[in-house]
Amino acid sequence: MIRRREILALPLLGVVPRAIAQNFHCGILVVGAGGAGLAAALEASAYSDSVVLIEKESFIGGDTLYSGGFFNAPNTEFQNRKGIKDSEEFYLQQITRSANGRGNPKVQTKLAKEAANTLNWLRKNGVTFGDEIYQIYGSGYRRSHKPVTALGSSYVQNLAAACLKNGVSIRTSTRLESFEVLPNQRGFRVTISSKGVSSVITSRALILCAGGFANNPELIRRYVPNLNFKYSDSRGTGEVLQRAIEAGVQVENMDAVECIPEGSILSKYSARLYAMAPGTVFINEDGERFVDEAATRKTISEALIKQGAKRCWTIVDIRSVKRLDKSQQKNLYRAYFAGQVWKNDTLEALCKDINVPFEKVKVSFEQVDPRHRPSVAPFWAVRMYPWIHYTLGGISINEQAECLNKFGIPIPGLYAAGQITGSVHGENRLGGNGLTDAFTFGRIAGKNAARWIKEN
Structure with a gap:
């Protein structure tokens, strides 16, 4: 006990x-x-x-x-302080669109209606949330709340x-x-x-x-x-x-089944860069951007699986790294010093490190919304492998x-x-x-x- x-x-x-x-x-x-x-x-x-x-x-x-600790809720005081407009109705629209006709509509409606109440219930029971609001990988909108410490x-x-x-x-x-x-x-x-x-x-x-x-x-x-x-x-x-x-x-x-682009099974450290969307670019060993990083998790996992034996990478810049909490940054640097993550001061040098063609990567980067394109040195890269994450x-x-x-x-x-x-x-x-x-x-x-x- x-x-x-x-x-x-x-x-x-x-x-x-x-x-x-x-x-x-x-x-x-x-x-x-x-x-x-x-x-x-x-x-x-x-x-x-x-x-x-x-x-x-x-x-x-x-x-x-x-878990990474991210909790979705619409129309919260945290969002309001950031000027983020959201509503139960919009949240529900995204849930049902993502479900694609599956699941129970009444259950989905209940989730959208009660999410903010649950956030407040968690706070009353001791969970302290940070002020930052995130749009994480596959979330579709900036409504992910995260505890200040310990995820x-x-x-x-x-x-x-x-x-x-x-x-x-x-x-x-x-x-x-x-x-x-x-x-x-x-x-x-x-x-x-x-x-x-x-x-x-x-x-x-x-x-x-x-x-x-x-x-x-x-x-x-x-x-x-x-x-x-x-x-x-x-x-x-x-x-x-x-x-x-x-x-x-x-x-x-x-x-x-939901799959995610995790790191190698051989790595001792969980170096997750893909979760900090927008701000990530997914490329394969040919330097091609093979999926829209803002797509649903289902779309991203299917695109990753279709790459087959090709090596695939997540590339971000220092801004995405700074958005990680201290424990995640610690794991990232541990993986870097262990030779399992790559970092360099220029995108061209990083491409050389991971053996992908820089000219093609440049073309791929031009496809990314300039507001979210990695552009501030240093640049980071981590390998992506499909893992079964959630049923x-x-x-x-x-x-x-x-x-x-x-x-x-x-x-x-x-x-x-x-x-x-x-x-x-x-x-x-x-x-x-x-x-x-x-x-x-x-x-x-x-x-x-x-x-x-x-x-x-």
Whole structure:
């Protein structure tokens, strides 16, 4: 079990869990202690004094812990101070256009409507956001907010501390093995295991927040057979999603997978330059700009995959580097001194360093909007490889975060939030919407689970 004083040691903390007794009962059981699970547990604990949060890893945070921390929300006070005009309606238009007819329109509308409220909820629970507003890779607009420090771990530390203050029991190294719906809306019978010992929990409500399946090659081959590369920066392995399918939950959009242009699997350092769009240029080894950097993530990943064996690069100037936070800049310079990132005072010299034709790169740069064209020395370059980043398919939910059965009817007391769901993003996710989705529907799931218990 995690204690309040241990939260400050995240993310390096390895926690020795306490075993859960046989035939243990709780009001609300939350599975998965990433962003969605922490939000669900915290919101549920405001209405219920019997909330248990389990996590299969020895530490909490999930993919949120390793994220860049960008959170999309429209029409916020941060945007207003910068003179950025935005609205829920425009945000929703971009979400639905990006989804391309997939997903649940009511769920997408709920996301757009509640995003700013969730941002304020995060602030009330200790997350401090910087004044800068970003348009990141694949986001489509300047509405991405970021914590001042610690990026993704800022959310994890603050929400976990708030959970413990509210009496949430957090159990790490505890894996869900199976669950079944009890008759007459009496709740759920959940089999879990910890250190090889199995236990049974009964709960009145169950919230599934265990992430997607980006790091499960078997499931990727099953649902996306044409995707023939294997690297992933996600921790999602999809076993809870599989257990939900076995329990009769409906799924959708399972063939939709998001890939990103990450660095080499051999690099010890995460040197990400592609995320700071606009201001990046994507070129191949022939010096050709092979995609519009402001396109959707789906379009960019497809264009990168089409390059096949060709070496591909992200090129930026010092302005983009200065927009990185201190930890990201530190990793970038470490990668540079390790010979895994390239920097030079002129674009021509940089092209020579990475062995691409300068004359063709000049032509490619002329295609870029002059306002966003890299032009201030020094110039930086990093290799791009396609990685599986995020699975867009999963459990079908409604706007109340209720899980639907195969007939599209809500399953009483069963909720889901975050990457385990498939009703939000459709065929493409806007950059920065992953955390917005996780925290927003985590909150909704937690509140509605507690309400359902009181009413039933």
